[in-house]
Amino acid sequence: MTVTGPDEEAADRRSLHERIAADLRDEIMSGDLAPGASLPSTVHLKERFNASNATVQKALHLLKEEKLVIGRAGAAVTVRDHRQRTVRPASYMTPAPSGEPYRWLTETAKNGSRARISLLEVAEAEPPADVAEALRLPASGTALLRRQLLLVDDEPVELVASYYPLAIARGTPMTERRKIPGGTPTLLAELGYPPRLSIDRVSARIPTQDQYQELRLPGSLPVLRTLRVVYSDDERPIEASVMVKAGHLYELQYEFTAE
Numbered sequence: 001m002t003v004t005g006p007d008e009e010a011a012d013r014r015s016l017h018e019r020i021a022a023d024l025r026d027e028i029m030s031g032d033l034a035p036g037a038s039l040p041s042t043v044h045l046k047e048r049f050n051a052s053n054a055t056v057q058k059a060l061h062l063l064k065e066e067k068l069v070i071g072r073a074g075a076a077v078t079v080r081d082h083r084q085r086t087v088r089p090a091s092y093m094t095p096a097p098s099g100e101p102y103r104w105l106t107e108t109a110k111n112g113s114r115a116r117i118s119l120l121e122v123a124e125a126e127p128p129a130d131v132a133e134a135l136r137l138p139a140s141g142t143a144l145l146r147r148q149l150l151l152v153d154d155e156p157v158e159l160v161a162s163y164y165p166l167a168i169a170r171g172t173p174m175t176e177r178r179k180i181p182g183g184t185p186t187l188l189a190e191l192g193y194p195p196r197l198s199i200d201r202v203s204a205r206i207p208t209q210d211q212y213q214e215l216r217l218p219g220s221l222p223v224l225r226t227l228r229v230v231y232s233d234d235e236r237p238i239e240a241s242v243m244v245k246a247g248h249l250y251e252l253q254y255e256f257t258a259e
Contacts, residue, residue, distance in 0.1 A: 020049050020059035025248065028068050028079055035081045039069060065218035066248055113152045121147040122177045127163045127240070130201075134229040134240040135165055143240075144169035146184070149214060156215050157249070162241040168193060184239065185230075193232040195239075201227040204247055211244050222247040 012019055027033045040048070045056045060077055063069045071077030125145040127135070135143055143163040150158040162184065164174060173180055173187060180187050185195055204222040207215070211223060224247045230239040 016049065016051055017055045017058035017062070020045065020051060020056065021062040023049075024059065024063060025066070025068060028063075029248070029251075033079050035079050037079050039071075039077045039079070062219065066221065067218070068248070114154070116151050116154075117179065118149040118151065119146070119177065119179060120149055121145065122175065124166065125163075128242065130227055131163050131240045131242065134227065135163060135237050137165075142166065144174060146174065158243055158245040159211060159214055160241055160243050162239055164239055165237070168238060188232070188238055193236070193238045195230045196233060197231040197235070199229050199231075202252060207244070215244070215246060217246060224250060224252070226252075 014022070024033070024039065033039065039045075039060070042053060042056050045051070045059075046053060049056070051059075060069065060071075064071070064077075067080060069077050070080050123145050124142045126132070126140060126142050127137070127145070131143075132141060137143060144166055145161060145163055147159070147161045149156055150160060164184070168188070168191065169175055172191060174184060188195065203225050205225050206220060207217055207223045211217070215223070217223070223244050226241075226243040226245075228239075228241045228243060229237055230241075232238045
């Protein structure tokens with residue numbers, strides 16, 4: 001029997017180029033390497049990580065695939081300007097005023113980006129178990145599914161699968177394969193179900209095959225999966241959405257006030 005010591009158990013088993021990319025990625029996402037800044041030279045990185053030129057180039061190639069840096073062989077590698085986006089969930093909860101676009105579109109535009117939504121699917125479907133539980137559905141119960149792909153500057157950034165109780169959705173524009181002016185929060189409020197409380201459960205996961213393809217992900221980096229449940233009056237669940245975004249391109253910002 002082989003006995004593994006505590007040092008071996010704690011060892012980083014990733015290849016060296018993956019470890020180099022991880023350290024540089026952290027410095028980019030934390031702002032130590034700011035947008036537009038040049039990465040340390042290859043000579044410096046070789047010395048810092050005790051690595052060969054080929055290993056350093058493999059690490060930089062990973063960061064280029066992730067769209068965190070830009071550059072070519074023999075030239076300086078710099079941090080891309082759109083390295084990370086901050087998501088403020090509280091900004092999207094309030095229904096948009098009549099005639100105005102969905103709040104995600106307007107909030108994204110404030111950062112100077114072009115945002116659009118592609119509606120992928122509208123159907124009655126059996127939701128994942130955590131969604132069914134959140135909506136208080138019976139066993140094998142179904143809900144209305146509206147699945148969308150959110151794009152910023154024509155790049156896919158988030159997959160959103162929103163589920164609605166059929167007692168609320170049937171007979172409304174939600175069942176139609178078309179966009180809803182102001183988004184579903186506005187329509188739900190007009191139907192007498194104003195959002196009163198929104199609860200997010202966020203986890204980091206390895207992307208599924210569909211998520212990998214639809215979000216055009218560069219590798220096996222984690223995605224952020226958010227299960228958002230929206231409640232109306234009397235704590236009635238009116239919407240449960242599964243939102244998936246690339247973890248290396250986003251951070252979530254939650255704002256709280258003391259009572």
